[in-house]
Amino acid sequence: MKFNYRFKDLLGVSYSNGNVIFDDETGNMLLSGVGNRVRLFDLVNNAAETLPFELRRNVRCMCLSHDNRLLVVVDTEGRGLLVNFASRKVLHRFNMKGKVRVMAFSPDNKHLAVAVGRHVQVWAAPGGVQKEFSPLVLHRTYTGHHDAVISLSWSPSGRYLVTGSKDMSARVYSLVTEKDFVVVTLTGHKERVVGCFFAEDELIYTLSKDGALIVWRWEWAPLAESNGSDDEAASDGDEEEDKVANGGGKLAKDDAGESDPPLSIKLGEWQREARHFIQRDHARVHCAVLQRSKGLLVVGFDNGVFSLFEMPDATHLQSLSVSQHELRSAAVNSTGEWLALASAQLGQVLVWEWQSETYVLKQQGHFYDLNVAAYSPDGQLVATGGDDAKVKLWSTTSGFCFVTFSEHEAPVTALSFVGDAGNAVVSASLDGSVRAFDLVRYRNFRTMVTPTPTQLTCLAVDGQGEIVCAGAMDPPDIYVWSLQTGRLLDVLSGHEGPVSALAFSPSKPLIASTSWDRTLRFWEPYSGTAPTETKEVGSNGLCVAFRPDGKEVCVGALSGQLLFWDVESGYQKTSIAGAKDISGGRRAHDRTTSKNATHNKHFSSVCYTADGSCIIAGGRSKFVCIYQVEQRVLLKKYQLSHNRSLDGILDKLDSRKLTEAGNSDTLDLSDASDSEGEDMAARAKALPGASRGDLGKRITKPEIRCKCVQFSPNGQEWAAATTEGLMIYALDNAMLFDPFQLEEDVTPDRVREVALKGDHGRAFTMALHLGEDDLITELYRAIPTESLDLVARGLPVVYVSRVLALIAHEISSTPNLQHHLAWARALLTVHQDRLRDQSKLFMSSFRALQKAITSQNKDLAKLCDENMYTLSFLSSAKRQHSSAALFSLVPAQEDDADAKKRPKHG
Known part of the structure; x- marks a missing residue:
């Protein structure tokens, strides 16, 4: 049996932390943070997947480039990944050395702005063509805020940057060095600025926690007041700056050749144009996002209500209560049709189409x-x-x-x-x-x-x-x-x-x-x-499972042993000591090392594989073990998670965090209290049985554990119910090179040449020797149906399992159902004796084939049931048409009198 299982998906949770974002290129994909992973929802194809990389801790924020090329994900302690979004490959790992609260790519994707504490760092993004020693190069660091920066936005041209902070102010920075440019501080809010947006290069919106929305407009200086600056610019010989000063609102060009109005203090100033209050029912603003092209502002409140406004007049368009808890994050797609909202208390993420007032997506994990x-x-x-x-x-x-x-x-x-x-x-x-x-x-x-x-x-x-x-x-x-x-x-x-x-x-x-x-x-x-x-059993029994044939039973005990009994004779066949295999991971409050601990040295769930030769077991640990029963050998051990936000992941504790009161890592306040606007009492409401939280009570990390393991009936995947959700591991279907009876002349070109000569059986066997999936699939589809029996007879039995798995995949993905069923019938008929004698070896392939055929059967039955009356009408109409045509061809019968009167011709 194969054991090259790899992580496939994470079910049971749709959103847990971080922000949600749409892709800007199509607007059909939504990304959300689940623990230390990123989950991707394809809203058009109705599919979801979990990206195959992990961060050190829970996701704090992420951003995607406007061309869907680069994805940047940062965890709660400032460590991040630079990912190629198309290939899902990690390109670079970096450390911001601080808590990152918000990130954004510039409109031209050349720069990345990151809010690290009170500062804003602008990094030069990788170009993607030339090789670079360090993909991210620090361009400039902007300072000036007195508290943490929690929101930022680029101007449409990418030349300016506006930031909002907990110090109740917003500041406007310039990416390039400009003459007479002064960093402007926009004040007037009474609480922290949770959202600041560049609507245009001359218009800024700032939104505070109490619902105060201020519209700022750039007012150009009168021509009479700017004459002095014109003379100075002319004396310096700068003709471009002279044109801008005299024109008042004309555009200047920077080194890159982009036109942009220089917001110089000599040319004008930012003035408050309007002030709106969008607070409803005394709710607090928790998140906000602006769709610049449509002028739509989405505001999420802490009572689970979101409101949609049309800017710049703040015209209220729609409000809807979508959750009973606060909305942690919001996003709008590139077309402005779909709104994404996420609530961390219930693990809920939904996509709302505001024009038709319908849900596009509504997913919620276990609380x-x-x-x-x-x-x-x-x-x-x-x-x-x-x-x-x-x-x-x-x-x-x-x-x-x-x-x-x-x-x-x-x-x-x-x-x-x-x-x-x-x-x-x-x-x-x-x-x-x-x-x-x-x-x-x-x-x-x-x-x-x-x-x-x-x-x-x-x-x-x-x-x-x-x-x-x-x-x-x-x-x-x-x-x-x-x-x-x-x-x-x-x-x-x-x-x-x-x-x-x-x-x-x-x-x-x-x-x-x-x-x-x-x-x-x-x-x-x-x-x-x-x-x-x-x-x-000798110790407390925790789990029990029968072998698929019912002749053996396995029991997991508190002592860490797996005990096996023969059902017919009643004797104990063997036992496996798995305490050392599953042990690992030290909790923050443990007084002993993980080697001497007793809390994680037993299995609480066991399950046999499809063929009954192996058993998979998991327990209160970060590991899941697979054993070969007869040989009592540990075949493979999987670590379920590397998320350090969970307790029991590290084998050794950091001695630098030891204090007089104990280990400071026991308090995990970074993930919860780092989000803006949350207090201790609000977070304590999520605890079972607690209506009001104690402000002095400590919040500890959740512990990693596996409460249940289950093998899929087809043997292609297995699932583990863990603290982070339901983790699915599936077989890796990558190319498997099998040099069995492989000669020098066996090449893809040679295989295709043999197939063109009509020797399909030999060509197909040679392709199986090479192990290239594309070549095998090509020959599989090209073999005529009448030659399948002959090809099946010449196929070695060692490849039958692989061909059955290929048939199952083709049935699920291609429409030529008759060809696939003919393949399956030929293989099962020719090799029926061998398959019957060694059914355990082929059980996973049988299950996969049964799953594919059953799925097709259900789809066809549903389609026929839905179109039953249409088919009946068409068949009856065809019969009526045939009858009418037949009656038109048969001559009508004449009366005897008319027949006698008709003259007879010789």
Whole structure:
């Protein structure tokens, strides 16, 4: 089995921190920060992906060049990445050595303005043609503000820069050195300036926290007052400056040849033209953005309401309440049609089309931790449950959440799909109920409760979807319900501690359960209420899983061991000591090293691979381990995250942060308090069970942990429910070079030459030897359908799995369905004996092929159902037309009298 899994996507969260931005080139892509990663939403193609790079800490701000070439992302401690946006490759890593709050590219993409503390740094952006030793070169540093700079904006020409600060003022800087230019300070606000914008080179908008919007206009000096400056300019011999002074409003040219009015103090001054108050219901302004070409100003308030204004008159166009919490960031696309708004409290991001008043995108992650995840039988869906008492369904293809069930009243602890079709999902919760949700009508069609109030901790559903079992905490019983009727069938008693895990055997009616009483018990729910067998685990049992064939069961214990039992004989086959493999990462308040710690040296979730040869396990650690069961070998260990904003990532603590009160890194106030306008009481409201926060209470880091791991039924990917969300790892389908029976004359040109001669079987085998995906796909599509049986007979069986995976991919991406199905039938028919004998080796390919065919079947069935009446009408119209044509060709029958009167011709 292959184990070249790589990070694919991050589900379960849509926005957590930072700002949201649209791309300026198309306006159809939205970027949002999720932890220390960046998530990209394609609003036209209805797809989402997580970019494959990580920052050291949570994303603080990001900006994209206007030509979609460069992406700059900076974390909370000032370390950033320069990324090629097209190829998703990291070009350069840099450190701003300070907290960065806002960044912006100049209109010509030649400079990057970065607000670092009280200063503004302007960097020369890379050109992209010549090789550079350092992609970012510091051009100039601007000072003058007395507090942190929190907003900035470039002029349309890129020659001037306006900045807003917490010191309640805005300042105008010049990028190039100009004669008689003086940095202008714009005052008049009573609170911090959260937004400042260059509408035109002669118009500036500044917006403060209290909703005060001031319009500033550049007023040119009268001609009579500027004569003295004209004489001075003429005496210096500067003809260009003389023209500008005499003309009053004419344009000067800088070294780059761009025309721009020089805002010199001798030529005029900034004057306040108007003052508007846009505050509504005493709400505070939290974010603002201006669409310059359309003159649209979007303002987000801390009560979850956004307002849209038309500038410069501040005409109110629209207001809408989109969230119950503050809006952290806002953005407008290049066409001015879509507004993006993000709220960090609920992890919510949405795109609103203000003209038609409709949602283009509305995504929300889990409010608190993600507890459990489960794949659908075809692998197309994944269900997640969290501490926010919600069950969400995500599409593994698009990456979007398309339905949310919120009927539970307590954290969801277990999930499972029902049956082979997967048309329903069952969930257990700490509220003592088991709920079944219909995935066709999207409703809660069955609710099963316990006789006495209890907390359910685990869940299992039989293969036929007839009965549902749930384990409780106190009393430690197992409850059995009928899914069809919802009636409680039985209560299985015997455990002496909370039931931690349940699993149904896939081959026969047998339940395996483990508990904190250090036992593993087997139950037959149809025959009796007593356990058939009881096995001693030696430590608290935490998780249990059956092998896909049902002949082996694995139990994860608190001691860090994985114990394996043979179901038929009842003997323990082997055990794997994984305490050292999963250990790693020291928490900030630990008094011992990570090597001596005991909190992260056990597995809390296990799952077998599709072929049953390996097992994947995860727990309260940053690692997920994959073992080969028979050899008891650790095949691979994955580190889920490198985000230092989470606790338990570093193996060693920084001794420089040790103080008399303890480790200063325990207080993680940088990520939360760094955002403007937030106080301690507002942040404490997000804590469960806290209505008002203690102003002196410390805020600690969330700890990295993996609560659930699940393998996809097709074996192509696996998922881990972590603190940051649901992480998906998929097989890397890059070119695999296999020099098996490879000769010197086997080249792509030689392969195509053999194919042109009609020897398709030999050419296809040679292409598989080379391993080039494009060449294999080209020959796959070019082989005639009538030659498929002959090609399949000459294909080595070692390549059957790869060809089946190719067929599954082609079915999902290309329309020639008949050719693909003929390929699959030929391979399965010719190699049926070998495939049957070694079914475990080909299980992942079978699952992928089944997933692709099932998806096509559903799409065609839906299409036919929608057009059923149209097809019926067309077929009936065709029959009527054929009948009418037939009647027009057949002569009408004559009466006998008329026939007798007709003369007969010899």
